[in-house]
């Protein structure tokens with residue numbers, strides 16, 4: 001359990017919001033959301049200003065989420081053009097390559113304008129129009145941001161697929177979104193190794209419509225297998241197009257992007273985000289949570305393949321005219337000092353990373369941190385999973401020298417931006433707590449069984465939201481029924497986050513982790529059902545059940561119970577083979593940590609696997625298995641305990 005000691009950092013002096021301002025603004029945002037958001041909607045340049053602010057309902061039979069709905073805008077213009085008058089020569093993006101030997105790039109707003117215009121014209125040459133889907137499968141290079149913004153410029157909808165995903169995972173996303181084009185690169189350097197991105201796309205496209213084009217950006221210069229008529233080099237088209245591209249006028253509610261994320265079932269969910277509300281919310285949270293000021297150098301270490309990269313590398317910072325850093329590499333290459341070397345080199349002012357990275361680095365000598373000058377840092381951020389007090393304290397003391405507030409930001413792919421987070425000028429911190437709601441956000445704790453709202457301040461329950469905020473997802477791509485089913489059905493009248501949570505006597509929120517079949521591995525969200533489908537696709541496997549268990553570095557590890565076909569024999573080789581298999585089917589992040597062969601799984605008489613019991617066994621917690629009498633065959637449990645795989 002995180003320790004509950006209030007830590008009063010030196011709140012950032014001169015911050016946008018102090019404690020009194022937070023209380024006042026929060027009250028306004030709840031009491032009069034129309035007026036509050038009408039004001040904050042103005043942080044965007046609208047082509048046609050909105051007259052309607054909010055039209056939202058969480059009622060189960062009438063779920064809808066619309067913000068600023070009659071306004072029109074262009075997201076790329078908001079992120080680039082409107083800054084040109086004052087910031088043309090300011091750096092918009094600092095690109096730090098995988099290898100420290102390779103020179104960093106500083107891309108100014110003027111250059112960004114040209115690069116994005118050119119990229120948009122290249123996409124146009126490939127037939128991309130407003131509303132079309134474009135899948136981006138790219139390394140963390142500036143072209144990833146250019147491509148996202150180029151889609152936005154045309155009003156096309158991007159769907160970024162994390163470059164660590166397998167060809168199969170990529171193919172299912174290309175097919176589900178019916179994308180016209182996949183943008184990739186020849187290879188992706190990461191941690192001194194190369195991922196064969198173009199090769200992966202070649203494999204994926206074997207399972208996709210013949211009309212899908214592949215646009216290839218040159219990154220490594222390596223040889224790649226080529227399919228004539230389908231594949232084109234970016235440079236070949238780019239050489240013949242203009243750097244100016246007209247910005248399409250899109251509706252506030254038109255989709256800006258789709259981002260696939262894991263749910264309780266095997267099929268990833270295509271989360272759809274809007275143009276107007278999303279951008280306003282990403283920009284606003286970026287400004288307040290990180291106390292962004294002009295001149296800051298903001299670094300979010302996420303990959304653009306995740307929502308954190310969308311909102312806090314690209315859209316939030318650029319909408320605010322910030323300098324945002326894109327890092328292609330990993331925290332431990334060439335050594336465990338790389339993050340801090342980059343902070344020193346580029347004089348980073350706000351640094352935002354995941355607890356899994358912090359835990360990894362705190363296991364190394366502190367000298368990797370202390371040998372760099374980190375005096376430019378004024379704020380540290382954390383995202384993706386609960387941060388344990390040891391990691392919080394190390395981050396605070398060794399990296400922040402006790403001077404930098406730590407913002408532990410709780411949010412989700414679905415929420416578009418932070419929902420529960422400290423504000424660095426306003427909120428006294430408690431290590432391990434995401435603290436208080438952002439403006440306009442109304443968290444509630446419900447009793448998991450009755451669905452009743454718990455009104456006492458001190459409480460524990462499932463975390464839901466009572467009302468909408470502009471950055472909220474709008475639907476699931478091609479599956480509006482699943483949208484209602486997944487988020488608004490278990491607890492009628494509320495948005496259900498899937499997280500459990502505790503509220504302390506001061507009204508601070510402490511996320512306790514997922515209450516559904518989603519696990520959080522190194523800050524990456526994964527459906528246990530996805531791993532199960534991958535396992536049963538192997539010839540030797542008859543049945544599989546997957547649960548999470550506490551893992552020192554990753555937060556949660558992946559524990560798989562596998563029943564083999566009757567003619568198969570358990571062996572260490574088969575464990576390795578299944579690990580490699582899942583890695584190949586989904587991607588390296590899904591590689592199982594533990595595989596336990598189980599002749600039988602604990603099932604109810606109606607055939608439902610009792611995961612609660614499997615979770616307890618994986619956690620080594622045999623004392624509290626609960627009632628096993630409803631099992632079809634209770635002896636299965638004894639066998640599972642006796643043969644528990646060593647970790």
Ligand code: PRX
Pocket residue numbers: 261307308382383384385386387408409410411412413414434497498499511513514520523524525
């Ligand atoms: O369980 C929560 C956890 O990550 C989930 C959302 O995952 P994803 O959609 O991949 O987005 C991750 C980045 C926004 C949540 O349901 N989570 C995220 N941030 C925190 C967290 N758990 C505890 N503390 C956090 N700060």
